[in-house]
Amino acid sequence: MTTQRPVRQAADLAMFGGGRAVPRELRIKAWPVVTEQDEQAVQRVLRSGRFTSASSGEQEIAGLEREWAEYVGTEHCVAVSNGTTALSIALSAAGVGPGDEVIVPALSFIGSAIAPLHLMAVPVFVDIDPVTFNLDPAALDAAITGRTKAIVVVHLHGLPAELDRITAIADRHGIAVIEDAAQAHGARYRGRAVGSFGALNTFSLNVSKNLATCGEGGLITTDDADLATKATMLRQFGELIPAHGERSYVAHLLGWNCKPNAIQAAFTRSRLKRFPAEAGIREDNVGRLLERLAEYPGFLLPEVPPDRTHAWHILRFRVNPAEFGLADEFAGPLRAVVQRALRAEGVPAAPYQLQPLPAQRVFDGIKAFRAEDFPATLRVLDDSFALQKAHLHPESGQLLARYADAFEKVWRQRDGLAAYATTAAYKPHWERASEIADEEWAAAFPQR
Template sequence: MIPFLDLKAQYAGIKDELDAAVLAVLGSAQYVLGDEVARFEAEFADYCGTKHAVAVNTGTSALHLALLAAGVGPGDEVVTVPFTFVASVSAICYTGATPVLVDIEPTTFTMDPERIEAAITARTKAIVPVHLYGQMADMDAINEIADRYGLAVIEDACQAHGAEYFGHRAGSMGASGCFSFYPGKNLGACGEGGIVVTSDDKQAEMLRTLRDWGQSKRYHHVVKGYNYRMDGIQGAVLRVKLRHLERWTEARRAHARRYSELLADMPHLRKPVAAVGRRHVFHVYAVRSPDRDRLRLALEAEGIQTGLHYPIPVHLQPAHADLGYVSGDFPEAEAASREVLSLPLYPEMTNEQLAIVAAALEDCLHVA
């Protein structure tokens, strides 16, 4: 069996560091926020090249608070994409604003800047590009449009820890950037976690207030806030893992290059493309095939786990039928949802495992 992801292998590699960090938090009894979370915030802000980082309990909470801190609320519209995890759209709904969707580029799976202006109205308040699968969206083009219309850009970087756009780290090119530390992410907690990064002092202050019941200080509630605080143990875990992130990222990138070499002679399989100037960190290695579902079943029969990210775009989810979109509205997103298949990819994979996956995939493609 080759798993899609092997978190046990990751833990085995850093067990002593991780155990010591968790035990230290238990000894300190700083279970919510506290010193370890504050240190992680400073270290992650430095990693992203931003002035501030505000840790929260999930990536969804990060998106929600970033939107609120940017002034998004009822009556507003926010432009984002349909080919993403549902949280990108749900967080907009939480604010009372209306998500307005635009299609993706077929090669990068990220927001197509050429479709943004047609979606902008007098009610548009922000744009949320999603850095999908570990690759950043075309931020120069998106920021140029946002600047022209006076819109906030909030980066959904939940899958893009350490990704870059012409040398700029994910999260550093908008008003704020949001990350998830769900365990399967490139930088994952031992549980849930999220963070917002920003270089705007006022936004950082508002984010810190909103995540802790709207308090400016204890029992002084200046705005209606939320209980979105990060646990102390997750702060300690993430500090340990952050020290290994670049090594893990380069392993992912090396594995992705090896996959692309092994799959090079399979013309009916489209491999992921890293756009010029972008550092792709390969949260997933997603291939495309019109025969995706058969390939997935055939690989499963060979003991190879795969993933589907995402088989139903957000606009066709029953939960978001109220947005009023129908099949055919976003052809690129819909085609991707039918064709994309994520292959096993994690830093601890061996060259032998990569070769086994590639050989099995080739065999499956040759079976009509």
């Protein structure tokens, strides 16, 4: 690897020995913000002695369900143990079972695709739109077969997918839409909140999410009373458990044990009171960051169509090789070099997902992964990096301003970084992921 030329041209970059753009003492603030009101909500549960949905007279879980349904604009909400179980229960309540096909975008968190697998259904992966990073409606239409039972519509990073086009396709074929809004709390599509379009819709309350609990949690929304009842049964052994009175212990359906936790429900209820205000501050902070970065055309910024809003759970940036004076073939190496340069400056730039979902080993045996089936997904994985968590805290403005300084510094040294990108050894991380998997497995099971 030759580094002499770029070191000489970009000596003030931190990766080549210069000072950092982001001072070390300026750190990411802890998330979620825990207030005295949150602590009091938890204490309230501890004093009540009612800790799960199986506790007769429990109020916090029912309260969260009522308040989130009102916020989203649906008739019903069912709380469960986490976002992945929410998706499994929603699919099961919609009638998905063994052998059914469930369409899933090729770029998402693993939970979007293992939920159908847990039901012995078959995930069918489709490519994404390279601008929104969400499911491509044209690819969706082409993937539907006579066995397709449901479509998992992921609003990746917090940007709503093309819901009108997707629901129109689903309606034409008589297929259920299940929104996976795990990263999109509060985002709106044409004036309506996400989580109100599908037959059933799911949210995660993981501690990392915009609306977080103090651990894990999930929510299912629907306008269908029967589906809500079925989802409530499926979360707890298939039983019909009364809000008050004796439990019969009769299992009417094959359900799970995915009961929500009352402490976590109370914590989320407390945070929900601040959620709109925090989302508004986040919108302002992220907006200022993106306004700064728009001055540097080598970075392709997240785009938000005028008919929707973004929850800004994750920020994904792509590099534009042409603006660095490079041919398109250097997109991946350039991303790797720029990512390294930003990290050295103090910006926690990193990949979000190393490989397409269909390339994950858990799906071996379903259908052989072919790179040519997912060109947009692979390109986005190759030429993009993400920022997570740093922008969630309402007081992140100063930190994001320094991040913008780091982007500017990297952009000013683009010639040196471009030269470095043309000489550095490189392998796409979606290919490297297989080697990482081998190494992890060997370390975990050295005798196998």
